[in-house]
Amino acid sequence: MDAAPSPQEPPEHRVRELVTARTVGGVPTAAEQEEIAAGLQQVYEEFIALRMHYQFGIDEVLTKVEILRTEFEQMHDYSPIEHVRTRLKSVESLMEKALRTEGEMTVRAIRERIHDIAGIRITTSFVADAYWIADILSAQGDLEVLTVKDYIASPKPNGYRSLHLIVQVPVYLSTHVEQVPVELQIRTIAMDFWASTEHKLSYKYEKNLPPALRAELDDAARVAHELDARMERLRGEIRPQAAPGGGSGLFPGRTAPSQTPSGGTAAGGDRPTGPTPGGDAPDGPA
Numbered sequence: 001m002d003a004a005p006s007p008q009e010p011p012e013h014r015v016r017e018l019v020t021a022r023t024v025g026g027v028p029t030a031a032e033q034e035e036i037a038a039g040l041q042q043v044y045e046e047f048i049a050l051r052m053h054y055q056f057g058i059d060e061v062l063t064k065v066e067i068l069r070t071e072f073e074q075m076h077d078y079s080p081i082e083h084v085r086t087r088l089k090s091v092e093s094l095m096e097k098a099l100r101t102e103g104e105m106t107v108r109a110i111r112e113r114i115h116d117i118a119g120i121r122i123t124t125s126f127v128a129d130a131y132w133i134a135d136i137l138s139a140q141g142d143l144e145v146l147t148v149k150d151y152i153a154s155p156k157p158n159g160y161r162s163l164h165l166i167v168q169v170p171v172y173l174s175t176h177v178e179q180v181p182v183e184l185q186i187r188t189i190a191m192d193f194w195a196s197t198e199h200k201l202s203y204k205y206e207k208n209l210p211p212a213l214r215a216e217l218d219d220a221a222r223v224a225h226e227l228d229a230r231m232e233r234l235r236g237e238i239r240p241q242a243a244p245g246g247g248s249g250l251f252p253g254r255t256a257p258s259q260t261p262s263g264g265t266a267a268g269g270d271r272p273t274g275p276t277p278g279g280d281a282p283d284g285p286a
Contacts, residue, residue: 043105047091047098050107054118056171057180058086061120064137080129082189085121111181115147115166119183123192126235127152127228130163130186135249137167137184144168146181148250152191159221160195162187165250190224190231 065084072079089097094117098110111117124130130152138145149164165184170177187195198217202209209217 044091044095046107047094050110051088051091051094051117053171053173053178053180054182055088056173056178057169057182058088058118058120060169060171060180061137061143061167061182061184062086064140064143065120065122065133068133068136080124080126080133081122082125083121083123083192085123087119087121089117115181116183118180119185121185121187121192124186124188126232127188128232128235130188131251133186134163134165134184135251138165138250142170144179145250150251152187155221155225158198159218160198161191161221161225162195188228190227194221194224 062084065081069079069081069084072081094110094114097114098105101113103109103113122130122133124133134148137143144167146166146168147164151160151162151164155161163184163186165186166181167184168179168181171180194217197220201213201217205213
């Protein structure tokens, strides 16, 4: 039987050690089972607090998105934001991924290696709008962009296209300020439909799609890309007053939506929803 942990050894370190031993060395003793249960309970409580901080981070970024959306609906004749969804990993899902990945089971270590705890997905009508939203959000002084992955310009091998940003926002708690990272996924309706369908089919086939189905999905990704390009051209013909981007953002030279003032309300999408029940978003890679 393993020696008891020293007083200096955090319980989460012992939890990983015992869980690993269990998977390799068979069924743990009764004493080890009690130790695992006690350690997991403490880690679980810490994860509840961690998850709460990430929910606050979602709320902060979502407020920024809602302000932009409301401004364009009320003051301009066009809103670039169609739909907004949020996701937040459940505590169980977070613990499972933390145990599955290499590294310590401390809150600090988990925050450093797991970047998809919280996320917001913004859906737009046009490709240019996706870049414009990323630019306008990144220009806000209290939002820091940590990483950018442009899968629109450089799609994944499976055809997936989207704009991914990890942003960090301050969350003001009663005793301190917590810097919380949130993943932003920004993509068009066509990209979102393809990603959702591909994800559901991959899940059904346990990511081992038949070659014929894989080929059909690849072709559908091409069609979705062509549709986005065609709609972009049509938008340019209908709205020739659209102004180019400012050139100083994350994506200089991209086309921004026109900002002609209007007393009317543009047609937006659905209102933002809360976190998907059960944790992770049901469609698309995080």
